[in-house]
Amino acid sequence: MRLTVGEHAARHVRRIVRSFLREWEMAGLSDAAELGVTELLANVVRHVPDRRCTLLLLRLPGGVRVEVTDGFDALPSVPVGLAPDAENGRGLALLAAVTDAWGVDPEPRGGKTVWFECCSERV
Known part of the structure; x- marks a missing residue:
């Protein structure tokens, strides 16, 4: 799906993810996949910047x-030594x-892909 996301887009995308996981008989992965x-x-x-x-x-x-995948080159990382009252970085x-598993892969023409995997054996 190509998206331009706003603050409430995740709610709609979670429903789509949940629907596919149910159809694929992987509903047990919904909580982790929806949170991810x-x-x-x-x-x-x-x-x-363009939220695409x-x-x-x-x-x-x-x-x-x-x-x-987005067109922004900055790569995310998990902060070390996060303060207990920090509002960002979690x-x-x-x-x-x-x-x-999760990771980030730079795209050859700019931008990056951030990905994660959830396995059935975990549930």
């Missing part, structure tokens, strides 16, 4: 992979905690 996609889209809203991105949901033999740490 929410965090990735929130980062687009916060950090990508592409969302790809891939069915894997043992789970699901979600990719969000999203990728949360993503790492609820998914089985």
